[in-house]
Amino acid sequence: MTRILYSLCGRDESRPFSPHCWKVSLALAHKGLDFIEKPVAFTEIPKLEGGFSRTVPILKDGDRLVRDSFDIALYLEDTYPDRPTLFGGEGGKALSRLVEGFSQTLIHPVLTKIAVKDIHDMLAEPDQVYFRESREARLGQTLEAFSAAREAALADLSLRLEPVRHTLKLQPFIGGATPLFADYILFGALQWARVTTGLALLPDEDPVALWFGRCLDLHGGMGRAVA
Known part of the structure; x- marks a missing residue:
């Protein structure tokens, strides 16, 4: 199959x-x-x-x-209940819902400021037209104006990640000793910005950056396959 x-x-x-x-x-x-x-x-x-x-x-x-x-x-x-668990039980599902809410309401908006113009520039022309029209209508301003404060957005991102930074001082993954779907949720957000912008979003020694590196290495380095 x-x-x-x-x-x-x-x-x-x-x-x-x-x-x-x-x-x-x-x-x-x-x-x-x-x-x-x-x-x-x-x-x-x-x-x-x-x-x-x-x-x-x-x-x-x-x-x-x-x-x-x-x-x-x-x-x-x-x-596929016989395969490694993504949640580790109902508590892990609840944790993942929390991380999803945190990521989509606090992390995605600031990453959009950082990456939106780069995303537009990655697209073929028909998609550029669609993307610009739909995103500018949603944002209420041009892509260029919205992304003008990229440096401030990068600083804001670091602040918004402080709860994750605190958690990762105590354990290697959001899910604990090993990754769960909760890790993949936040990883997906930061990978989105990594692939579209090529920027180093955080200092190398930042606990979140170190965690992100561990996630990039998972499953045979799947995340690193796209540079």
Whole structure:
């Protein structure tokens, strides 16, 4: 049986960048499940699997289609209970919900300021038009104006990561001694910025940067495969 993960890319299919798709890639690897990744452009997503979803990731597992990164993780946990757990029980699911909320409400907005113009520049022309129109309508200003304060956004990112920094002084992963889906959620956000901007988001010695490096090395260095 062939599993297919539809993910997001720009002009270069070898550089998938969606934070939500990176979560799922690592979750599949964590479970030891083989899959084929098929990165697509923004404007191609509505054509996938008969219009199944307006967004990626989409996982096709045999005849089953699943959308949304958290729902995919829950599906993998329930469908493959004999494989390494993504949550370690109900408490781990609750932890992952907390990390997802933290990431999407506090980390994604500042990463958008850092990366939005770079994302636009990675896209093919039809997607650039779509991306600019949709994001500028959402942001209420041009991409250039929104991303003008990148240095301030980088400093803000460091401050917002302080709760994670505190946790990682006590344990190597958010999930404890070993990574769980909670780690992949925040990793996906920072990998999104890494792939799209190429910036060093944090000092090398920062506990979050060290944790991010450990996550990049997981599953045969899957995260480092995209430089």
